[in-house]
Amino acid sequence: MKSLNELFEKKENRSLEIIAKEILEGLFHGKHKSPFHGFSSEFKEYTHFQTGDNPRQIDWKLFGKTEKLYKKRLQDERNIQAIFVLDTSSSMYFPVENTLKMEKAIQWIAVMCHILYHQHDSFGLVLIHENAHIETPVSNTRHHLQSILAQLETFRTLPQKTDSSKFSSIFSNLMESLGTRKMVFILSDLLFPQEDYQEFVNSCLSLAFRKNQLTLLRVFHESELLIKNKSPEKMMTFIDVETKENVQISTDQLNDTLKQLNLQIEEQIIYSLLQKGVKSKSFDSEKPIVQLIKETI
Numbered sequence: 001m002k003s004l005n006e007l008f009e010k011k012e013n014r015s016l017e018i019i020a021k022e023i024l025e026g027l028f029h030g031k032h033k034s035p036f037h038g039f040s041s042e043f044k045e046y047t048h049f050q051t052g053d054n055p056r057q058i059d060w061k062l063f064g065k066t067e068k069l070y071k072k073r074l075q076d077e078r079n080i081q082a083i084f085v086l087d088t089s090s091s092m093y094f095p096v097e098n099t100l101k102m103e104k105a106i107q108w109i110a111v112m113c114h115i116l117y118h119q120h121d122s123f124g125l126v127l128i129h130e131n132a133h134i135e136t137p138v139s140n141t142r143h144h145l146q147s148i149l150a151q152l153e154t155f156r157t158l159p160q161k162t163d164s165s166k167f168s169s170i171f172s173n174l175m176e177s178l179g180t181r182k183m184v185f186i187l188s189d190l191l192f193p194q195e196d197y198q199e200f201v202n203s204c205l206s207l208a209f210r211k212n213q214l215t216l217l218r219v220f221h222e223s224e225l226l227i228k229n230k231s232p233e234k235m236m237t238f239i240d241v242e243t244k245e246n247v248q249i250s251t252d253q254l255n256d257t258l259k260q261l262n263l264q265i266e267e268q269i270i271y272s273l274l275q276k277g278v279k280s281k282s283f284d285s286e287k288p289i290v291q292l293i294k295e296t297i
Contacts, residue, residue, distance in 0.1 A: 047071055049069035079121050081122045081183070082112070082138075090159075092219065101285045124139070131166055184214050188216075201272050218283055227254050
């Protein structure tokens with residue numbers, strides 16, 4: 001019998017919805033377990049625990065003192081509203097032979113939307129594409145889920161036209177429309193110009209300031225970190241998928257460049273956000289999808 005990951009990797013002629021359902025069933029084995037938990041702000045008061053209430057809300061320390069079941073009532077407790085922001089620039093379709101980065105990112109979003117749909121929480125999608133963005137409203141209906149899956153489906157194959165969209169500036173412009181008190185997941189390889197780093201960081205911090213819970217998922221492929229070659233002086237030719245510029249460089253020189261680039265991303269974006277309490281996680285596109293889901297939620 002083929003494993004869930006083997007089924008997932010064979011994506012030919014299989015719709016996004018079918019694959020997402022298979023992954024979802026494999027993750028939870030029919031039990032209602034969710035990685036998402038609703039928003040809650042400040043403690044308000046204690047109320048008596050009644051049949052049908054969520055046992056997670058019981059204050060067991062208070063039970064130990066009183067031998068009575070009380071639950072915490074929280075101010076402004078509400079259901080989840082999650083938004084997934086996906087970078088669809090051409091660099092996300094690397095490597096071009098299997099577009100692994102984009103494929104895994106899309107599958108991850110599809111599974112998360114299924115989870116939220118089944119637990120009656122709302123979700124929305126923002127696709128940053130060609131110096132603009134495609135935004136769906138936050139909702140929870142079967143039609144809404146199918147609409148998002150259909151949109152994601154169109155981005156699973158490498159587009160004929162290259163897209164060097166200004167991810168950071170577009171993200172900054174749409175920031176106001178994302179509102180407050182949402183879970184916002186940003187999936188990007190962060191391969192935009194260094195002069196845009198601060199704008200992106202400022203936009204993320206502004207969202208977090210408005211009481212949104214941000215998680216940045218940096219999508220990458222192993223070969224973007226290190227090129228393994230037994231001939232370090234061998235010259236290699238690369239074509240920029242966004243600018244189509246040809247570059248000849250030795251393996252050693254390329255690895256030095258990659259090391260410097262990744263250090264800049266970590267120090268100027270990821271660490272800057274972590275210091276302000278914004279979550280950031282690695283999204284290794286070569287890992288099995290089930291492992292990615294468990295590591296990033």
